[in-house]
Amino acid sequence: MFFDRPESGERAVLVHLNLSSEAEREDPREFEELVLSAGGDPAAFVMGARDAPHARTFVGKGKLAEIATEVAACEAEVVMFNHALSPSQERNLERELKCRVLDRTGLILDIFAQRARTHEGKLQVELAQLRHMSTRLVRGWTHLERQKGGIGLRGPGETQLETDRRLLRARIKSITARLEKVQRQRDQGRRSRRRAEIPTVSLVGYTNAGKSTLFNRLTESEVYAADQLFATLDPTLRRLQLENVGPVVLADTVGFISHLPHNLVEAFKATLEETRSADLLLHVIDAASEEREDNIHQVLEVLDEIDAGDIPRLQVFNKLDLLEQPPRIDRDETGRPERVWLSAVTGAGCDLLLQAVAELVGQDMVQEALDLSPDQGGLRAALYRMGAVQSEDYGEDGVAHLQVRLPRADWNRLMKKGPEPLF
Numbered sequence: 001m002f003f004d005r006p007e008s009g010e011r012a013v014l015v016h017l018n019l020s021s022e023a024e025r026e027d028p029r030e031f032e033e034l035v036l037s038a039g040g041d042p043a044a045f046v047m048g049a050r051d052a053p054h055a056r057t058f059v060g061k062g063k064l065a066e067i068a069t070e071v072a073a074c075e076a077e078v079v080m081f082n083h084a085l086s087p088s089q090e091r092n093l094e095r096e097l098k099c100r101v102l103d104r105t106g107l108i109l110d111i112f113a114q115r116a117r118t119h120e121g122k123l124q125v126e127l128a129q130l131r132h133m134s135t136r137l138v139r140g141w142t143h144l145e146r147q148k149g150g151i152g153l154r155g156p157g158e159t160q161l162e163t164d165r166r167l168l169r170a171r172i173k174s175i176t177a178r179l180e181k182v183q184r185q186r187d188q189g190r191r192s193r194r195r196a197e198i199p200t201v202s203l204v205g206y207t208n209a210g211k212s213t214l215f216n217r218l219t220e221s222e223v224y225a226a227d228q229l230f231a232t233l234d235p236t237l238r239r240l241q242l243e244n245v246g247p248v249v250l251a252d253t254v255g256f257i258s259h260l261p262h263n264l265v266e267a268f269k270a271t272l273e274e275t276r277s278a279d280l281l282l283h284v285i286d287a288a289s290e291e292r293e294d295n296i297h298q299v300l301e302v303l304d305e306i307d308a309g310d311i312p313r314l315q316v317f318n319k320l321d322l323l324e325q326p327p328r329i330d331r332d333e334t335g336r337p338e339r340v341w342l343s344a345v346t347g348a349g350c351d352l353l354l355q356a357v358a359e360l361v362g363q364d365m366v367q368e369a370l371d372l373s374p375d376q377g378g379l380r381a382a383l384y385r386m387g388a389v390q391s392e393d394y395g396e397d398g399v400a401h402l403q404v405r406l407p408r409a410d411w412n413r414l415m416k417k418g419p420e421p422l423f
Contacts, residue, residue, distance in 0.1 A: 012040040013070045016082040017059065018049040027291065030257075031082040031104070033208075038111050043074035057096065058089045068097055078102055105132060108257070120182050127175045134168050199361045200249045201240075202275045204303065205284035206295040207255030210318040214284060214344035215252040218354070242354060245362040246387050246406075251278065256302045276306055280360055281313045282353075287341065288322035314356060315339040321346050329356055336360070366411040370402045379414065 012035055016028040028047065035042050048063045057064055058081065067079060078100045079093065085103035093101040102110070109132055112125045203211045219238040236252045253275055275281065281303075285296060296315075303309045320327060320343040327349025330339040337356035342349025372380050380400060383389050388406035395401060 010040050010078050011043045011074055011076045013067060013074060013076045013079045014042050014045045014082070015059065015067060015079060016045070016047050017053070017063075018047070019053065019083075020051045027294075028082060030291075031080075034104075034107055034111065035080055038107055038114070040078070040080065043076055044070040046070055053083070053089075056089065057092050058083065058085055064093075064096060071097055071099055080107055120179070123175050123179055123182075127172065127179065130168055130172050130175070134165070134172070198239075198247055198249055199245075199279040200251060200277060201280045201282060201357060201361065202251040202253060202278035203282050203284055204253060204275055204299060204308075205255060205316075206286065206299055207257050209255065209284045209286045209289075209295070210344045211255065211284045212252055214282075214316070214318060214342075214350075215250065217344050217347055217350055219250055242358045242361065245358045248357070248361055251275070256299050275303070276308045276311075278308075278311055280357065281308070281311050282316050282357070283313050284316045284318050286319055287317035288319045312360065314360060316353060317341045318344050320349060327352055367403075367405045368411075370400075370404055372400045372402060374398050374400075382414065 014028075014031065014035060016031060028045070032042055032045070046063070046067050048059065050060065054060055059067065070076065071079060076099060079097055079102070081101070081103045083103060084105050085093070085101070090101050090103065109125070109129050113129065203215055205211050215236070215238070219240055238250050239247050240250045241247055283296070283299060285292060289295060300309065303311075314337060317339060320341050325341065327340075327342045329337050329352050330341075332338045337359055340349060340353045340356050342353055344350070370383075380402070383402065383404055383406070386406055388404045390403040390405055392400060392402045
């Protein structure tokens with residue numbers, strides 16, 4: 001049986017099992033937040049424990065009867081599982097419960113579909129949904145699992161299911177091609193930034209850690225930010241001027257979550273490429289969260305999955321206003337910034353973050369004293385355009401004495417272009 005999704009007011013029965021395997025264990029509180037973020041109305045929460053999922057219905061007979069009772073009592077329209085269900089388990093549960101069943105992956109996909117605002121984001125969500133749907137297509141068309149017939153339609157033909165699968169494959173191929181075009185455009189932009197020697201700093205972190213609020217605070221932007229999971233889906237890039245370093249590109253990206261569905265990781269590769277190509281990652285952490293350490297671990301797992309685990313990171317402990325602690329920078333034994341404690345809402349400590357980023361991004365900087373003769377005015381003008389001149393004075397012979405600070409790559413390029421030694 002196939003159930004159409006109502007447009008609003010979905011009463012939901014939530015189901016969470018504590019499984020013996022730690023790898024399969026999910027957080028029930030986070031699950032409830034996901035349901036609320038999707039616009040669901042949690043009417044009942046059924047919990048239990050099992051050594052392993054039941055092959056046919058994920059839950060046992062007794063728990064299935066308990067869920068059915070709650071569905072009837074609450075007049076629920078959907079049952080949501082805090083686990084990944086197989087297509088057959090979904091079909092069997094819908095048959096038994098007489099209502100729509102949604103697993104954790106489907107729930108996250110639904111939230112992403114609501115949050116996507118740009119053309120690229122919508123394409124990425126649709127691709128993830130189609131890939132997820134392709135394994136579950138049979139549940140919508142079991143009544144059409146037969147050959148077409150009738151006048152003019154007799155013959156080998158194909159089943160309705162085969163037709164739908166063929167159309168699904170064609171749509172997936174089309175979206176993939178369009179996303180590859182978007183990725184080529186993004187690659188071109190990244191190559192331009194690399195040629196211009198502009199570092200990229202990417203915000204990463206668990207969903208609802210405050211990345212977009214911090215992004216808005218640092219760049220004076222108006223990116224959508226809200227106290228909900230996956231408030232930001234589409235990547236946003238802004239230029240940020242750092243003292244003594246120059247311009248950097250700051251990227252705000254999609255938040256991570258425990259057991260992020262593989263379909264989403266695959267579909268959002270173009271977006272996550274901004275993270276993979278960054279020179280520095282700002283790992284934003286909700287300092288007030290009870291699950292802080294587990295969330296950090298989940299983010300590191302996703303970074304490894306997208307091959308971004310070796311990129312230099314700076315931990316940013318946000319929401320310090322909830323802990324009533326002063327902002328600070330924690331450094332390692334070499335004096336390198338390791339953690340910054342701040343509040344993106346109040347702005348306290350954001351100056352320390354900019355200082356730490358400038359230190360880390362500007363580690364490969366050259367600071368020199370130059371003596372430029374009057375005929376080297378072109379070089380002097382170039383240094384000013386780059387914002388590299390810190391101070392300047394002139395001698396009686398007309399020679400300009402400059403104190404400059406600039407990235408080593410720019411310094412090497414100027415050394416090659418100079419008509420004569422610079423000092």
